[in-house]
Amino acid sequence: MPRFFTGHEAVVVEDATARIAPGPRDDPAEAGHPGAREAGVTDYIDMMLGSLGLIGGTEVPPPLVFAGGPWSNRHTSGPDLMASFVRLDPVTRIAWRTRLTGWQRQYQQGIAALDKLAGGDFTRAAPAEQDKILATQSVSTFTALLFEHTIEGLYANPEYGGNRGLTGWKDIGFPGDSQPRGYTGDEVERSDGHEPVDDASVVAAVLRLLGAL
Amino acid sequence: MTGTAVVIGSGAGGSFAAMELAEAGWQVVVFEKGANHFSNLGGEGPIGTAFANDSLATQVRNFPGTDPEVFPRTWRPNQAAAVQYTGSVDELPQLVGGGTVHWDAKVPRFWDIDFQQLSALGPVPGADVADWPFSYADIAPYYDEVEQLIGVQGDTEAIPDIVRKHAPRAKQYPMPPGPQQRSSIAVAAGATAIGLHPYPFPMAINSRPYNGQRACNDCGFCSGFGCPAVARPAALIPLRRALRTGRVRLVPETMVTKVRLRSGAATGVNWIRMTERGPVTGTQNADIVVLAASAIETVRLALLSKFPDQSGKIGRRLMLHSFTDGTAIFLDERMHAYRGRSITQCAEDAADPDFPGARAFARAHGLPYLRGGLMELGGSQDPITEAQSYQTLLGFVRSARPFGTDFKQLMRSSILRDRLAGCQIIGHDLPYLGHTVTLDPTVRDVFGLPVARVTWSPGQHEQVAQQFWIPQLKKMMTKAGAGVALAVPATENSGGLPTGNHVMGGMMMGADPATSVTDSYGRVHGLGNVFVADGSVFVTSGAHNPTNTIMAVTLRNIRHLAGTPA
Numbered sequence: 001m002p003r004f005f006t007g008h009e010a011v012v013v014e015d016a017t018a019r020i021a022p023g024p025r026d027d028p029a030e031a032g033h034p035g036a037r038e039a040g041v042t043d044y045i046d047m048m049l050g051s052l053g054l055i056g057g058t059e060v061p062p063p064l065v066f067a068g069g070p071w072s073n074r075h076t077s078g079p080d081l082m083a084s085f086v087r088l089d090p091v092t093r094i095a096w097r098t099r100l101t102g103w104q105r106q107y108q109q110g111i112a113a114l115d116k117l118a119g120g121d122f123t124r125a126a127p128a129e130q131d132k133i134l135a136t137q138s139v140s141t142f143t144a145l146l147f148e149h150t151i152e153g154l155y156a157n158p159e160y161g162g163n164r165g166l167t168g169w170k171d172i173g174f175p176g177d178s179q180p181r182g183y184t185g186d187e188v189e190r191s192d193g194h195e196p197v198d199d200a201s202v203v204a205a206v207l208r209l210l211g212a213l
Numbered sequence: 214m215t216g217t218a219v220v221i222g223s224g225a226g227g228s229f230a231a232m233e234l235a236e237a238g239w240q241v242v243v244f245e246k247g248a249n250h251f252s253n254l255g256g257e258g259p260i261g262t263a264f265a266n267d268s269l270a271t272q273v274r275n276f277p278g279t280d281p282e283v284f285p286r287t288w289r290p291n292q293a294a295a296v297q298y299t300g301s302v303d304e305l306p307q308l309v310g311g312g313t314v315h316w317d318a319k320v321p322r323f324w325d326i327d328f329q330q331l332s333a334l335g336p337v338p339g340a341d342v343a344d345w346p347f348s349y350a351d352i353a354p355y356y357d358e359v360e361q362l363i364g365v366q367g368d369t370e371a372i373p374d375i376v377r378k379h380a381p382r383a384k385q386y387p388m389p390p391g392p393q394q395r396s397s398i399a400v401a402a403g404a405t406a407i408g409l410h411p412y413p414f415p416m417a418i419n420s421r422p423y424n425g426q427r428a429c430n431d432c433g434f435c436s437g438f439g440c441p442a443v444a445r446p447a448a449l450i451p452l453r454r455a456l457r458t459g460r461v462r463l464v465p466e467t468m469v470t471k472v473r474l475r476s477g478a479a480t481g482v483n484w485i486r487m488t489e490r491g492p493v494t495g496t497q498n499a500d501i502v503v504l505a506a507s508a509i510e511t512v513r514l515a516l517l518s519k520f521p522d523q524s525g526k527i528g529r530r531l532m533l534h535s536f537t538d539g540t541a542i543f544l545d546e547r548m549h550a551y552r553g554r555s556i557t558q559c560a561e562d563a564a565d566p567d568f569p570g571a572r573a574f575a576r577a578h579g580l581p582y583l584r585g586g587l588m589e590l591g592g593s594q595d596p597i598t599e600a601q602s603y604q605t606l607l608g609f610v611r612s613a614r615p616f617g618t619d620f621k622q623l624m625r626s627s628i629l630r631d632r633l634a635g636c637q638i639i640g641h642d643l644p645y646l647g648h649t650v651t652l653d654p655t656v657r658d659v660f661g662l663p664v665a666r667v668t669w670s671p672g673q674h675e676q677v678a679q680q681f682w683i684p685q686l687k688k689m690m691t692k693a694g695a696g697v698a699l700a701v702p703a704t705e706n707s708g709g710l711p712t713g714n715h716v717m718g719g720m721m722m723g724a725d726p727a728t729s730v731t732d733s734y735g736r737v738h739g740l741g742n743v744f745v746a747d748g749s750v751f752v753t754s755g756a757h758n759p760t761n762t763i764m765a766v767t768l769r770n771i772r773h774l775a776g777t778p779a
Binding site for chain 2: 027029035066090095099135144148156160172173176179181182183184186187188192195203205209210
């Protein structure tokens with residue numbers, strides 16, 4: 001797999017995304033709950049930024065933008081047909097070349113900005129300091145991009161390089177792709193029973209906000 | 214007479230047009246702007262596909278759609294405003310199969326009063342309400358035929374009286390309904406509790422093997438996704454019939470840039486195709502040209518081709534449906550809408566202008582009547598889209614640190630996915646002359662051609678209808694047991710941008726060239742051999758998912774053309 005990040009860049013991205021979606025090593029509140037680090041979010045982002053090659057000016061086939069189909073056989077036996085990526089038509093290739101070139105630049109500049117705010121090396125800052133840096137106005141566009149890609153690296157199908165061992169899905173009780181098995185009529189229709197929502201304060205805050213709309 | 218026909222687009226309209234023409238003996242070239250992600254289309258047995266249960270490709274990376282990086286559109290709310298958005302504006306898949314690639318295959322019928330809206334309900338100040346050139350009774354047999362051809366599940370016994378009255382039907386659906394989603398069952402109970410009449414949503418999804426294609430196995434990746442099982446093949450069925458005549462050439466990844474006109478007729482089309490070495494252009498001669506690129510792109514092509522415009526209505530009367538987004542959050546139960554064909558129940562009561570209280574509310578707001586639209590009961594979103602919602606919400610409730618364990622706790626609580634049941638109203642959109650598709654004066658696509666500029670926002674009728682129906686929607690969700698019941702106009706969630714993916718109007722049908730763009734069979738007034746076969750010919754928008762109506766109208770119009778000397 002083509003790699004885009006330098007060694008240092010990869011560590012900065014791993015630390016930053018682990019603040020956005022912490023795991024047991026990053027936040028005591030997440031004991032038992034794998035996060036970005038455990039799911040391999042940095043691998044996801046690195047694979048994406050290198051998905052057309054585009055490193056050192058050359059394109060490396062095959063493109064890794066759209067996983068194949070029609071299914072992975074994750075819950076059944078048989079080959080993972082999602083692992084062979086779809087051919088990109090030439091117009092779509094232009095779109096992704098443009099998009100990825102922009103993101104590559106944003107990552108290089110964003111990582112440099114995080115390092116600078118940390119006085120030279122983001123990875124040496126304490127977790128609370130890293131949080132403060134990521135919440136700084138001057139890097140808010142980059143933090144938003146990191147957040148978006150963290151989400152994708154946690155919850156996209158693992159063929160894209162993240163969601164390692166399905167840890168992203170398992171942590172939220174989501175089984176992921178279900179083809180070619182699908183669900184039975186009973187699984188579709190039945191109630192899974194009484195299960196009150198978590199009483200975490202952030203859940204209450206969001207429900208209050210939504211309820212007030 | 215037969216000859217060579219060019220069909221532009223391979224979706225709901227183009228597939229039926231190609232089938233009718235090819236079976237009548239025409240040589241047909243179908244140009245499709247996007248790629249072909251299906252195999253064995255012209256063969257026998259199951260159709261193969263590259264689509265999978267893949268939220269990233271589908272929801273984030275535009276796999277079933279067009280990429281706004283190369284094919285953007287622009288949007289502004291009204292004729293006086295500057296463009297406020299450049300990107301994806303109500304984009305339908307531009308791929309082999311068109312909008313039927315990503316749809317969740319809902320096929321309710323428009324009502325009798327939709328086809329004769331002016332006669333039945335009278336004019337509305339500020340709007341351009343008109344009758345279609347045919348009635349519900351005229352189109353009903355074509356609806357029947359579409360249902361048999363593409364395969365539809367439904368239950369005529371369960372259809373409520375209000376629907377029987379306005380959309381009577383002669384035939385049973387070819388397949389029975391499949392399993393009902395838990396979230397749909399729950400919300401439908403709330404609908405019944407407030408006096409509405411929910412029933413199993415008719416949908417073009419195989420509940421048993423049909424047309425040699427698989428039965429749906431309720432994988433849960435439905436609305437917005439390409440179907441990995443090809444259990445809702447839709448346009449692929451008429452496309453296959455067309456290809457099997459041996460007279461049809463399907464040309465993907467090729468965009469028609471102009472219909473070539475000479476003395477009141479088309480002589481063919483210009484096309485362009487991107488290759489690894491840059492764009493390649495060419496022409497294709499034709500005896501007739503059928504535009505089926507979906508409403509917004511068909512209008513764009515008509516404008517790029519400088520069609521005659523006797524009525525001044527090309528691109529006017531764009532109708533998009535004014536959606537209301539309802540969100541029912543269940544605090545004591547997970548609704549697991551990730552299982553099942555999405556949204557298995559609907560209610561049509563809100564499409565009725567005579568619903569108790571609706572006329573009085575309309576009059577109090579200066580309108581003769583109001584119509585909401587079909588309510589889609591149930592369904593939810595995928596984890597990536599859910600997480601994006603929390604990313605936004607954390608900015609409000611945790612501004613000092615809008616990420617971290619708070620984000621992960623929200624994901625585990627899943628209030629906006631596993632505990633959610635969506636309740637959308639497909640809001641009837643009146644035709645307004647000021648709602649338009651025009652060519653953007655500055656923004657160009659990857660080929661250097663002006664893109665479509667959409668000018669649209671909910672009109673007065675649409676806003677009043679939403680004011681009337683939003684409290685009912687909230688009451689329904691609360692009665693269903695939702696701990697939190699939200700309902701807002703969809704444009705409030707999107708900053709005004711239209712996002713419903715129902716696009717109609719712009720090439721209005723009518724008998725009179727002074728007041729319409731295409732004739733009673735979709736032939737462009739002033740162009741003897743140019744026809745339109747997509748949602749752009751619609752005269753009104755109904756209050757329902759429009760795709761099967763596009764198919765039925767195309768079948769009626771193109772069959773007339775195919776059987777009549779051109």
